[in-house]
Amino acid sequence: MASSPVISGDIAPVDSHKTLIDYFAAGEKPQAQFRIGAEHEKFVFHHSDLSRPAYEGASGIEALLKGLTRFGWAEVYEKGKLIALSRGGASVSLEPGGQFELSGAPLESVHEIAAETARHLDEVKVVGGELGLGFLGAGFSPLWSREQTPVMPKGRYNIMRAYMPKVGNLGLDMMLRTSTIQANLDYSSETDMVLKFRVALSLQPIATALFASSPFTEGKPNGFVSARANVWTDTDADRTGMLGFVFDDDFGYERYAQYALDVPMYFVKRDDYIDASGQSFRAFLKGELPALPGQRPTIDDWGDHLTTLFPEVRLKKYLEMRGADGGPQSHINALAAFWAGILYDQTALEAAWDLVKNWTQAERLLWRTQAAKTGLKGEIAGRAVKDWALDALKIAEAGLKRRGQLSDTGQDESVCLAPLFDIADSGLTLADRWLEKYYGEWGGVVDPIYKEAAY
Template sequence: MSIPQQGGGPIERREQLAEYLAAGCKPREAWRIGTEHEKFGYRLADHKPLTYEGPSGVRAMLEGLRDRFGWKPVLEGDNIIGLAKGGANVSLEPGGQLELSGAPLATIHGTCEEVNQHLAEVRSVAQEIGVGFIGLGAAPVWRHDDMSMMPKGRYGIMTRYMPKVGGHGLEMMYRTCTVQVNLDFASEADMVAKMRVALAVQPVATALFAASPFFEGRKSGWKSWRARVWRDLDASRTGMLPFAFEDGFGFERYVEYALDVPMYFVYRDGRYIDATGQSFRDFLDGRLPALPGEKPTLSDWADHLTTIFPEARLKKFIEMRGADGGPWRRLCALPAFWVGLLYDETALGAAWDIAKGWSAEEREALREGAARHGLDAQIAGRSMRDIARELVDIAGHGLTARAQAFVFDADESHFLNALRETVDRGETLADELLRRYDADWGGDLDRIYAEYSY
């Protein structure tokens, strides 16, 4: 989850809302790659989730990274709730999941090096305080009562509100992890083309990265329980955004959608003010019940945009949000997949050719099928596995066309190898975990920590 945004001063004209998004337009040479990934921390002694305090707690983890590796602390009151260095941030999810929000980097070589450095730093501190970290889409064993809420004001507000609007909001907050990539656009037309491909193809990424077949100590019946959770969280702020495929979609249409999403909070003077269920439209008119007579700033608008969770999210860049967290190779494969598809015009067109004939109903069915069946899902008479193979090949051509060499690498396409292996075997990480649970572990899910942690 995001830290408070710094979007700008007072909103004096409604047009500023769309202008804020349009300010993200960049020439191709300025396009960057921002990779984010979350991971579960646990105590090595008993595999229990981390609390905030204590010698093996989240605070100790953050303080260790601060002291040893030069990260600047981000505070909320007296609590350290994040870190910042060189354009990157380390932040906390509600249940103590640790997230790296990477710096905007020019190549996947750079973002993968950043991921590897971060995991090395985390492992160094974690081993000393008796902690391990694992990358999966959902916590395989823990129950909600096992989790501790991190001391961030927005999480208290969300925890109270989520059960009012969906059945799985607290599961998402406390017991899921994702990996995502943030990519740029050149113009409104380029944003539209990329958003449409990102939304339509997102279920393919969900299937390729499915890594959460267990929940609360048993098989969930879904290849991605994390993706299942997102289907019943809060319909007003999640989903596949059918309007993005309609004529006239652009920055202004996304603004209209965002204005219709109920608010969570307003951030003022270092604290979060509960505005759950209230309207940003009323805020624009000075009629927000939480702050009567006060009008919003662009920082408030930027904060509000972080509380919207569609499968692809528009801010001053586009966030691809459909993948489960996973092992380190897949943390590099996710940006490779999307950069290959979206940062090369030929690849972008080829990806759209695959998806452009799908109806809104078919896209939604594919979203459910990906979560439930992974690569065994079907759409329009085609298997998910065949579609995934074609898209991974297209992404490979897109990365080769970028020709971003590094040391002995001719380009970035080798970062797709983990996905090529997945498609060739027809086995996602979820399938592998299920197979090992049945055949190798004898139903002992506790084995997952030793064998799949970073």
């Protein structure tokens, strides 16, 4: 949902719009240096009663974090509270409702991501087992209300919780009750970024459909296959959505910077988080921010502000794919494989653009909404979504084969797409299968999902 504070050490005030634009250009890398980053959240629950753990207590989130330090994780504190861990370019952090997130290190291959994910899950299961805690892979908390969800002690979240109800009806659900998988990928130039952004943004509804795993709210079906995706349609229109300007002829770093400047701020990080919610970064550039009169932003302030934008694809010094529900271990690897196969092979990237280039913005907006409700059962441009999904998967598969990144057993990265091909071939998402069980063998009770979807 939200990233950790950006810390570069550069405290010089930003003196021009060019500095903001150059921030994105600084992310450019030659293809040989491209890396893949995986981020994945999971719900933590007490085995005894399936409730979400509080931060404090013998079996709370703080205890879970402390327990992981035996594996070489360094502690990160905010105002005396342990709120994150770091190790070797990766971090473990907390989302507002205690969702437990691994932000992985930038890695060369999906095979390395699979190994990193497996190690992380092994570690949390060891510590969680000692504390009576389990971990659930789903896109929306299936049982508990907002009021039953503990809140984590992070300063930025207090500001966001107060602001969210002013700009949307579901922002607090986004913070407290959603869980996601993300993949982060590089670009080599502004031109490369633009094409990747357009392809990725167009295909986010396909990813939403393939990874849909959130059909339950407070113990009952909610009418969606991805309630998580639906939440984002009514969170904060200023900072979410499908960004139609990405498809304009003048799109590039500057256009994205202008968009970001027009998104209202949340905070400024100094020794503590300063509430600047609803205020203008443009005013900040002029030294006219009401929260910090006379002060101008540093480049870290700009980096922090960019983390408070939540479009379906987000530009920082890399591109973040943000359209997938949380899910099982295989889905974490599959999302990275899907996007690496499409975006990191030029033939695949161009084929994907040919697939989506004639879609209109009105159609993209419609399909984003449709994906949350019907998953693979809907239609795009007169074709079944499952058929579009299979096309995209075949493009990704071919791209991964051409990448030629082999595992120790000689398999290329396309092996990680297998669960997505199963979903697309059948037309049934995880959400569809869980709904079948809810109305069948689960007897109208959601509780069995805490075994079905546990790591």
